[in-house]
Amino acid sequence: MKVLVLNCGSSSVKYQFINTENKLVLSKGSIESIGSSSAILTHQRYDGDTIKITGEILDHDLAIEYVIAVLLSKNHGVIKDRSEIEAVGHRVVHGGEDFSGSVLITDTVIQTLRENIELAPLHNPPNIKGIVACLKHLPDVPMVGVFDTAFHQKMPPRAFLYGIPYLLYKRYKIRRYGFHGTSHLYVSKRAAELLGKAYDSIKIISCHLGNGCSIAAIDRGISIDTSMGFTPLEGLLMGTRCGDLDPSIPLHVMAKEDLTLAEVNTMLNKHSGLMGISGVSNDMRELIKTMNEGNERPRLAFEVFCYRIKKYFGAYIAALGGLDAIVFTGGIGENSFEVRKEVLTNLEFLGIELDDEKNLIQNGDRIISKDSSKVKVFVIPTNEELVIALETAQIVSELRKEMSNKS
Ligand code: ADP
Helix, strand or coil: CEEEEEEECCCCEEEEEEECCCCEEEEEEEEECCCEEEEEEEEEECCCCEEEEEEEECCHHHHHHHHHHHHHCCCCCCCCCHHHCCEEEEEECCCCCCCCCCEECCHHHHHHHHHCHHHCCCCHHHHHHHHHHHHHHCCCCCEEEEECCHHHCCCCHHHHCCCCCHHHHHHHCCCCCCCCHHHHHHHHHHHHHHHCCCHHHCEEEEEEECCCEEEEEEECCEEEEECCCCCCCCCCCCCCCCCCCCCHHHHHHHHHHCCCHHHHHHHHHHCCHHHHHHCCCCCHHHHHHHHHCCCHHHHHHHHHHHHHHHHHHHHHHHHHCCCCEEEEEHHHHHHCHHHHHHHHCCCHHHCECECHHHHHCCCCCEECECCCCCEEEEECCCCHHHHHHHHHHHHHHHHHHHHHHHC
16 A cells, blocks of 8 residues: 655654555655745655755645645656555654554544644644645545554553642643654564564563653563653653653752743753753764763763663563563664663673674664573664554555445
């Protein structure tokens, strides 16, 4: 099935057009700076043909029209008719407690997404705009919503409840949701494949380390705990986000520095994490470079980053009651052998033995633990677009079957 995968952000639309039968990306691209007169569309076809156009794209509706137009383009496109777009898969950030899996988008689903805006005020509105634009420009094409939160929805209450009045959970849905679900699902399933074991028979810790970072404990195919919480601010140290924090700290800083709610929110989300500690960069490559030149604060940032991942390993191995595999993914997880080495050092007593040579090899899905390691360690580049395309194809195929049974 040919599926258009859309990831609509506040001022950008990223897309991939994927043939799910052979997993080939027929074309991919993005539109950045939507809302301005200098929006940039970048489009690349499977054969390497690339174009870049700058122009006025004031809203998501027009952006989606451009995406369809470029897919249809005589010189740069890959289809001759809109009907060749058989389905659209939308990345949706927050499904709240309403979605524990991907769903066919209906009016009721759109209404429920609107009701969940309060949980993701920055992310869900552009996701909804993308859906509404597709309804207009591709009215007969089935659409599926794939949620960042859904994979974690089977977490038990002991993992998702916070130690605050229960009333606040009931009244405002304040609980742990977790994010990066499609990535954790993809890499953990792939690890099971590489291990040659059934997904529902093994215990995995999955580390998504990009600009945003999260870690998940996956027990026989179910995410039983994850480090991001009510928002993506909790858990691991990230590029510019603080991760776990004594909740009194923001209150204390607000009083001391006379900060508003918005200002303290910006401090925790944009000026903390690797950037905040190092004072140099939120980019792990830059940090490692400056750290190796002998700079103290980048080293501290690196150490805090790695130590926290290690602490979560301890917690999640205990929560899982054992471990078969660890997976690293995301820009840092896939590329930084330094981070992987620091995180995995001195864990032999848990049956985790890193192979230093394999750790240096940088390509594709790979195993980096020693043959003797009881716990296998993998590096698996994430592919969220492919997961969205496959989920979409599966749901649309089921729908087609149901309809043909009825007729
Ligand atoms: P996002 O979460 O925005 O998708 P990515 O998954 O692309 O981000 O991850 C970005 C992070 O990956 C940055 O911190 C970047 O420094 C890091 N990264 C990318 N390549 C390397 C590398 N070769 N070595 C270390 N870190 C890397």
